[in-house]
Amino acid sequence: DPEGLTRLVAAHATTLPWENIDAVRGIPGELTIDALQRRMIDGRRGYGCTGHVPLLAAVLQRHGFTFSAVAGRVLLQGDRSPSTHALLVVQVDGARWLVEVGFGAVPLAPLRLVDGLEQDAGGWTYRVRRSTRGFAEEWQLDFLDPSSGEWRPQYRFPLADRTWTDLRMTNYYVATSPFSPFRGRLMAVMNHPDRRLVLTGDSIITTRPDGFRESVPYPAADRRAILAERFAIDLPDDVAAELDEVVADRISAS
Helix, strand or coil: CHHHHHHHHHHHHCCCCEECHHHHCCCCCCCCHHHHHHHHHHCCCCECHHHHHHHHHHHHHHCCCEEEEEEEEECHHHCCCCCCEEEEEEEECCEEEEECCCCCCCCCCCEECCCCCEEEECCEEEEEEEEEECCEEEEEEEEEECCCCEEEEEEEEECCCCCHHHHHHHHHHHHHCCCCCCCCCCCEEEECCCCEEEECCCEEEEECCCCCEEEEECCHHHHHHHHHHHHCCCCCHHHHHHHHHHHHHHHHHC
16 A cells, blocks of 8 residues: 555665665676675665665565556756666556655655655655657656755656666666766765765765755775765675775876
8 A cells, every 4th residue: 555655665765775886896786686685685785776676676566566667867967868767656556656766865755646746755855747758658757956945857757667678788788888977976875764865986965855965075095984884885895995996096087
């Protein structure tokens, strides 16, 4: 039911981090459910959308929900990117819900697919808008930025089913293609009920629904400990060493 879906989404969004550490290293992760459980639950690691979506899909399937994975085209900074984002649309009691757990800073609740409806999701405000592109019905997710009071477009998505093979193709592209935006900049995100934490190559950004925003630099030597303590991400020795080397090289090159 909608209440059960809301509880599952909130638990996932506030427990499992988003990170692109393997993509920065140029390594596509494995997408089997066993591998994702070992990595994200037993191993205290995060993933991008291509890991979050199948893991939550397995949970939804086990609980009897009807859903589809669909593809989104990210619209941040007004740029139209490749259609590489993955999300879920769930149907409950005849109503369709957008379930977003793989975008990094995510709604802490499912969102009704109702054109123009503004919705609260754990204190953050979102809306979805319907349009027609060519022959397809498309929806757009917008986020109300509390620090500016402006709506920020997130992505567009058609209601077309996406397969496991599609996710594997996207997973490989974002981690290996020189055109992938996930290759060049380290990021990790942890959502809490009252705040969001974003780690970049050199800073930690904290935002809250009341409009608070703070960016604090951190020493590169502390990155591994910060990821473990504040982002629930435990890096093995070899991964941490390689990540430090890759990030340092890209900072010096820029």
